Amino acid sequence: MPFTDSLRERIDLIVSGSETRQSALIPVLREIQNEFGYLSNESMEETARILGIPPSSVQNVATFYTMFFRKPVGEHVIWLCRTLSCALRGAEHVEHYMCERLGVKTGGTTTDGKITLMEAECLASCGTAPVMLVDDKLEENLTKEKVDRLIEGLRKG
Amino acid sequence: MPELRILRTYVDVPDSHTIGSYISRGGYTALPKALGMKPDEIIETIKKAGLRGRGGAGFPTGVKWGFIQRDSKKPIYLCCNADESEPGSFKDREILERDPHQMLEGIIIGCYTINSHKSYIYIRGEMPYGAGIIEGAIREAYEKGYLGKNILSSGFDLDVVLFRGAGAYICGEETGLLESIEGKNGEPRPKPPFPAQIGLFGCPTIINNVETLACVPHIINRGPEWFSSIGIPKNTGTKIYGLCGNVNKPGLYELPLGIRLRDLIDEYGEGIPGGRSVKAVSPGGSSAAVLSADELNITMDFDSLAAAGSMLGTAGVTVMDDSTCMVRVAQNLAHFYRDESCGQCVQCREGTWWLEKMLTNIEEGKGRMEHIDTLLDACYQMRGTTICALADGCAMPIESIVKKFRHEFEEHVRLGRCPFERKTLGEWM
Numbered sequence A: 001m002p003f004t005d006s007l008r009e010r011i012d013l014i015v016s017g018s019e020t021r022q023s024a025l026i027p028v029l030r031e032i033q034n035e036f037g038y039l040s041n042e043s044m045e046e047t048a049r050i051l052g053i054p055p056s057s058v059q060n061v062a063t064f065y066t067m068f069f070r071k072p073v074g075e076h077v078i079w080l081c082r083t084l085s086c087a088l089r090g091a092e093h094v095e096h097y098m099c100e101r102l103g104v105k106t107g108g109t110t111t112d113g114k115i116t117l118m119e120a121e122c123l124a125s126c127g128t129a130p131v132m133l134v135d136d137k138l139e140e141n142l143t144k145e146k147v148d149r150l151i152e153g154l155r156k157g
Numbered sequence B: 001m002p003e004l005r006i007l008r009t010y011v012d013v014p015d016s017h018t019i020g021s022y023i024s025r026g027g028y029t030a031l032p033k034a035l036g037m038k039p040d041e042i043i044e045t046i047k048k049a050g051l052r053g054r055g056g057a058g059f060p061t062g063v064k065w066g067f068i069q070r071d072s073k074k075p076i077y078l079c080c081n082a083d084e085s086e087p088g089s090f091k092d093r094e095i096l097e098r099d100p101h102q103m104l105e106g107i108i109i110g111c112y113t114i115n116s117h118k119s120y121i122y123i124r125g126e127m128p129y130g131a132g133i134i135e136g137a138i139r140e141a142y143e144k145g146y147l148g149k150n151i152l153s154s155g156f157d158l159d160v161v162l163f164r165g166a167g168a169y170i171c172g173e174e175t176g177l178l179e180s181i182e183g184k185n186g187e188p189r190p191k192p193p194f195p196a197q198i199g200l201f202g203c204p205t206i207i208n209n210v211e212t213l214a215c216v217p218h219i220i221n222r223g224p225e226w227f228s229s230i231g232i233p234k235n236t237g238t239k240i241y242g243l244c245g246n247v248n249k250p251g252l253y254e255l256p257l258g259i260r261l262r263d264l265i266d267e268y269g270e271g272i273p274g275g276r277s278v279k280a281v282s283p284g285g286s287s288a289a290v291l292s293a294d295e296l297n298i299t300m301d302f303d304s305l306a307a308a309g310s311m312l313g314t315a316g317v318t319v320m321d322d323s324t325c326m327v328r329v330a331q332n333l334a335h336f337y338r339d340e341s342c343g344q345c346v347q348c349r350e351g352t353w354w355l356e357k358m359l360t361n362i363e364e365g366k367g368r369m370e371h372i373d374t375l376l377d378a379c380y381q382m383r384g385t386t387i388c389a390l391a392d393g394c395a396m397p398i399e400s401i402v403k404k405f406r407h408e409f410e411e412h413v414r415l416g417r418c419p420f421e422r423k424t425l426g427e428w429m
């Protein structure tokens, strides 16, 4: 997937606003993932070329941070919190229920390519547990009904 | 007793995140005052107020700011730590989303004090909504002339940049955060040198927590005596306590430092659901040693919790009721730290992995009695020997759980299975 002119412009803008070329890397990878949904080997190589940094350094960073995907994911990504406060309020049940409803294992994508279910560590919303991040939106105080409604919405959307 | 709200006063008001709302209630009036003070005067004021860092360690903020050599030839940076990822903590997110200008005003005052002209706000990648709010707040502050060149005609210039993380707890550790801004893996640096000498891009740097910085304009406006009159000696001001887990009314409560843990749970959290009782409490984010039900009279401040072998940390309080399997709790936490270890130190990389494996074995009934002491030994090996405090943050809660709830571990081994009926940590309502 070649970088479009508009993506190149956005990358150049990030680079020009960064103190070093290396320090543009994380914002640039975020931008590329926004565009393509994940970071392919080609995009990472292109990133290394644009920033003038070693490809290994790009690979390293893309592997270190959990929100970077190196394989295609669903149209929508769900990050379900598994950590203690959510677990005390039923996160394991939520996970089980969602896997069943979606027909996937955690980490997997529905066969229609719509939804990827990921496990998250504490999302800083323990007071309204259990919670999950659905794309850019935090969903709190999850109930079965709420989960059903959300999945329905994503499938249609 | 109602809360004593300073930082949370307006969080329930519509549009409280906007600069208009903030200014209408006296926001950005501390800034001109501060710009009229000498940096040393501001440092003295913050010291006198007794403000201690709200990011976990409770280090005196005025002292930290004093470490910066203000006439440095290199640029000086202030980084606001908005990575909030400590399990049980959710206080910074509210400030970021609901009333961010108090933090931004604190950043500007802090930068003026340490002679910094560039500041980064490092927000975790999983806070897209908060990131949008902060972007808006920064834009508003530029438009009103609180950021940019010659702020309020004082001759002081400052740029503030939002930096979004991409998912890594370790980037909340202050030097992991710096590495991340530099475009690298968030691998903490050995200290010394401390960031105040060699920090971001090799330059002098101060890192402060969101809540710490949000306190600053209030102190400048109302005076250090006012701030230090709240709380108890050496632990002054209010603290935003987060209450979660098995309580009837989880949520955030802003109260003076030094409130009794029992009152927090019973009065504000309205007790435990289903008529159950408390078994254990994690008082300060998951990295703090766990307290048992007979320790609830402790007061929630830096020094009392340290004296009890735990810590106030982020004051995120997780309550576990008497139906909770403590082996599972330890296993859940070990999983978190294993997941989040950056892997630089062998003791941490292997220790967290090994603890999770041992705890899983015990939970599944495959453990032996001698494994219980091996767990304690492993925790001991992880403490005080690594580059950063993540390893300690894993060892401390697990060691305390094994010590205080040893009988549960023994019962798992004796029965060859988990003695609890429920096969999960909690129930889903």
Ligand SMILES: Cc1cc2nc3c(=O)[nH]c(=O)nc-3n(C[C@H](O)[C@H](O)[C@H](O)COP(=O)(O)O)c2cc1C
Pocket (backbone or CB within 6 Å): B052, B053, B054, B055, B056, B057, B058, B059, B061, B081, B082, B083, B084, B085, B086, B169, B170, B171, B172, B173, B174, B175, B207, B208, B209, B210, B212, B213, B388, B389, B390, B393
């Ligand atoms: C593993 C680890 C994670 C941390 N995460 C955070 C965090 O998310 N937010 C934060 O403010 N401080 C965090 N800290 C503490 C910071 O290193 C640092 O002490 C703090 O930001 C300083 O701010 P303060 O002096 O205002 O408290 C963490 C520390 C460790 C060891």
Ligand code: SF4
Pocket (backbone or CB within 6 Å): B170, B187, B188, B340, B341, B342, B343, B344, B345, B346, B348, B349, B386, B387, B388, B389, B390, B391
């Ligand atoms: S203690 Fe753990 S997280 Fe900290 S630097 Fe060492 S390996 Fe990384």
Ligand code: FES
Pocket (backbone or CB within 6 Å): A081, A082, A083, A084, A085, A086, A087, A121, A122, A123, A124, A125, A126, A129, A131, B087, B088, B089
């Ligand atoms: S444990 Fe799930 S949000 Fe904190």
